[in-house]
Amino acid sequence: MYRQGTVKPLTPLRGLLAAVMVAGAPSASAQSVVVDVGRGGIGDYVVVSRSNDRSSVCDEYINPNALRVPGCTTADRGVGDGWSAPFSGGIGLVAGAGVQFDIAGPWKLAVDYSRGHAAFDQTVASTNAQGVDFEKLSNELDVGQERLGAVTTHGVHGVLELYPLGRGRIRPYGGIGLGYAAMRADFGWDWRRSADPQAITTGRDQPNFDEIRTNLAGTVSRGSAEFRKNVHVFVYAAGVDFAVSERFSVGVRVRRMQYPSVDVGPYVGETLRGHVPNLRLDGSEPVSAWSTLPGTGVTAVGVLLKYHLPWGD
Secondary structure, three states: OOOOOOOOOOOOHHHHHHHHHHHHHHEEEEEEEEEEEEEEEEOOEEEEEEEEEOOOHHHHOOOOOOOHHHOOOOOOOOOOEEEEEEEEOOEEEEEEEEEEEEEEEOOOEEEEEEEEEEEEEEEOEEEEEEEEHHHHHHHHHHEEEEEEEEEEEEEEEEEEEEEEOOOOOEEEEEEEEEEEEEEEEEEEEEEOOOOOOHHHHOOOOOOOOOHHHHHOOOOOEEEEEEEEEEEEEEEEEEEEEEOOOOOOEEEEEEEEEEEOEEEEEEEOOOOOOOOOOOOOOOOOOOOOEEEOOOOOOEEEEEEEEEOOHHHHH
């Protein structure tokens, strides 16, 4: 399950750049239609998560005496807890289409819609656990892991470009701009307890220790979520166009799209220690999780085909 989170606001620099592009667009004339295709990559991607779960000894399905254990009924569920999932980079296809406008002299405004897909398809061990999550990973789990499938983006971008050499067959350029994009990430987790009760030490300070670890043995906490978020993007671009005819040119472009860190959640797993995801037999204290997706940059190298419109001459 997904719920809206938070996004950091635009900086004054971004707002000023947006105002410049918007102010210039009405007086600009369309010069070219552009299509592009290329490969893009995302660097290391560390997802930091937390939940409002309690220690396993506070779960009534596992410990019938849970409500009598000190700390198991306090209001600060999840405070100081958390864990990380460190994924390495993902790569995939990037494609788009847009229009380039003449603004003034060597300045142009490129507006495009693009889609990107970075395939991670990685399963990694849960790390950097804190609080009760450290207790679970250390004292009861055989396997604690997270999975990241694919991260996809699609959105619109406006880039203010400078062509310093003016007209010619070979025309390098650079640009900076803003975008607004939708992000989606496929995420999952699988925390499996040891099947051997003797290997579990959670609850060793409780009078019914054997009952607790017997009930815990072999249980699984797992689930999946589709994270969705709309974000602002900062765009850097550099490239070169090569004229092949009066109307057509091809080009090579490197573009860096910088995405902010975002919070997603709450979302709910499929099962918690082998039962429905709540802590109490009466169905109360449902357990949810939240994650922070890192601020990251997508670097894409693409080939562009431009058709120069007759009225753009």
